[in-house]
Amino acid sequence: QKEVEQNSGPLSVPEGAIASLNCTYSDRGSQSFFWYRQYSGKSPELIMFIYSNGDKEDGRFTAQLNKASQYVSLLIRDSQPSDSATYLCAVKRGGSEKLVFGKGTKLTVNP
C-alpha cells in the first residue's frame, strides 16, 4: 500500500461549485497533514495544514481530518478557474522531518 494516496484525476468541476479532494495515508503515526497547490511548471505552495481531527477553515478552503479513518480532505468552495492546478497532499510522521507526498490530484475548474 502506498504511503499517501490521492486520486490522480483529473477532477473537473464547474465554476462556483465545491471541489472535494481526498487523500488517504497508511502510517498511523502521522501527525501533521498539509495541502499544497502546484500550478503547471511551478513550485508547490502551501494552502493549509491540519493537525487535529475535524475541520479547519481558511477562506474558501476547508481541510478535514479523520485520523481513525486515516483520511484527509480539502474542500474548495466557490471554485474559480484560477483554482485549476494539481493539489498535493503531504503527511508528516510525529518526530520525523520528512514530508511524504501523494502524487497529486489535478483539478480543472470550468468557466
Add this chain to the structure above:
Amino acid sequence: DADVTQTPRNRITKTGKRIMLECSQTKGHDRMYWYRQDPGLGLRLIYYSFDVKDINKGEISDGYSVSRQAQAKFSLSLESAIPNQTALYFCATSDLQGTSGGKTQYFGPGTRLLVL
C-alpha cells in the same frame, strides 16, 4: 526578492557530465531539502539537512551528493549525470523554531534538468 532561489532554472547536460544545482534562502531557516519531481511519481526526497553539520539521505539519494556550505546555501550535485535523472528539482526550507505549519516546508521555483 524571492525567499528561496535556485540556480540554474533550466539546464541541459550530457550523460556523464558533473553538474551542480544551487539553492539559497533568505528565510533564515535551518532546515533544507532537495526533492525531484517526475510525472506520475510525485515529489521524492533526495537529501535533507538540519544544519551545516547535519546531512541525511532521503529515499532516492543514489547518484546524488549534497553540500551545505552555509545555513543559507544547500547544493545538489550529480557526479555523473544519466538520462533517468531528467526531472524537475526543487529545494525547500523549513524552520526548526517555527510554530506555524509544524515546520512547513517552503519551496523554491525549481530547476528543470534534461540529461541527454
